[in-house]
Structures are given as C-alpha cells and as structure tokens.
Amino acid sequence: MSGAETKLRRQFAALPFTVGSDGDVRILLVTSRGTGRWVLPKGWPNAADATNADTARREAFEEAGIHGDIVGLKEVGAYRYEQVGKDGVAATCRVGVFPLRxxxxxxxxxxxxxRVLRWCTPKQGARLVQEPELAALLSGFKAPGEF
Known part of the structure; x- marks a missing residue:
C-alpha cells in the first residue's frame, strides 16, 4: 500500500501504574480484542471527552475497569502502529500516552x-508488547511524582 493511501489517525492511551510500599512500579497491560496482543488501554476521542487525557481515562475504564487519575495533562510519550480498517484501508495510528495512577x-x-489484564514491571511489559516504540516507552517508564 503506498504512502498516499495511508491515513494518519490519532488515539490516546492510558499507562496504568501503581507504586508499591517498596517503591516498585507496576503497570497494567490488557490484551487487544482482535489479536490478543498485549497493549495499553487506548482508543479514539469522542465528543464527551474534554481533553485527550479524558479519552485515555475513559478507555482505561471501558477496557480494563480501571479507576484512577491521569497524572498531569501532558503525554509521557507516544508510539505508532499500523491498523487496517474494515474497509481494507491502512491507517498509521499515533497513540499519545498518559500516565494513570x-x-x-x-x-x-x-x-x-x-480482554485479559496483567500486572507487570515496566521492563516485563516492554518485552510483552510488539510495537518497538511502545516497548521503549515502557522500559524507560518512571512513575511521575505526586500531583
């Protein structure tokens, strides 16, 4: 498929995390519905979302039942992946990632x-996901400070 036929779409993801009493960070991954790959909860913005962070928080609840707060309103990173729609048209998706405590x-x-949920360390999560940019983001993830 040529570059002219590829669309760029934007999605937003939550990077759900907790910090244990020992200071160890754990993240929560979910499986995708279609392929069963390990991913972050992510999705498309809708009219009810006031911000991109709201999209990430909503998707975290819909896909994994997560309650929590986005830490700050800035993305901690982004990654891309290719998606083929029901119409057969390929789209490159840029996924902005927000940390969610x-x-x-x-x-x-x-x-x-x-979906299946799995708690793991950021480094374990990096080994489970297939997207190289997401793996790099996860392997370097440090829990943001208090908000």
Missing amino acids: VSGLAKTWPEKGQ
Whole structure:
C-alpha cells in the first residue's frame, strides 16, 4: 500500500501504574480484542471527552475497569502502529500516552470478559508488547511524582 493511501489517525492511551510500599512500579497491560496482543488501554476521542487525557481515562475504564487519575495533562510519550480498517484501508495510528495512577479496579466494566489484564514491571511489559516504540516507552517508564 503506498504512502498516499495511508491515513494518519490519532488515539490516546492510558499507562496504568501503581507504586508499591517498596517503591516498585507496576503497570497494567490488557490484551487487544482482535489479536490478543498485549497493549495499553487506548482508543479514539469522542465528543464527551474534554481533553485527550479524558479519552485515555475513559478507555482505561471501558477496557480494563480501571479507576484512577491521569497524572498531569501532558503525554509521557507516544508510539505508532499500523491498523487496517474494515474497509481494507491502512491507517498509521499515533497513540499519545498518559500516565494513570490506579486507585482501584471495578467489579464490572463494558469490555469485561473480552480482554485479559496483567500486572507487570515496566521492563516485563516492554518485552510483552510488539510495537518497538511502545516497548521503549515502557522500559524507560518512571512513575511521575505526586500531583
């Protein structure tokens, strides 16, 4: 597919994390519904989202039942991946990533039963994901300071 046929789309993801009493950072990955790859909860903005960070927080709840707060309003990084739509047209997706400090997990959420959740260290997460830019972002992730 030529570059002229490729669209650039924007999505936003949450990078859910906790910090243990020992100071160790853990992140939460989910599987994608289509391929079962390990990913961050991510998705498309909609009219109800006031900010890109709101999109990330909403997707974290819909895909993984995550309650928590986005730390700051700036992305901690971004990555790209290729997606082929139902129409067969390839789109390059740029995913802006926002850190989300997890305060709890819901008992039910919209996509419960459609995905698997996994807590891991950032370095373990980097080995699980397929996108090189996401792996680099995860391997260097440090929990942001208090907000």
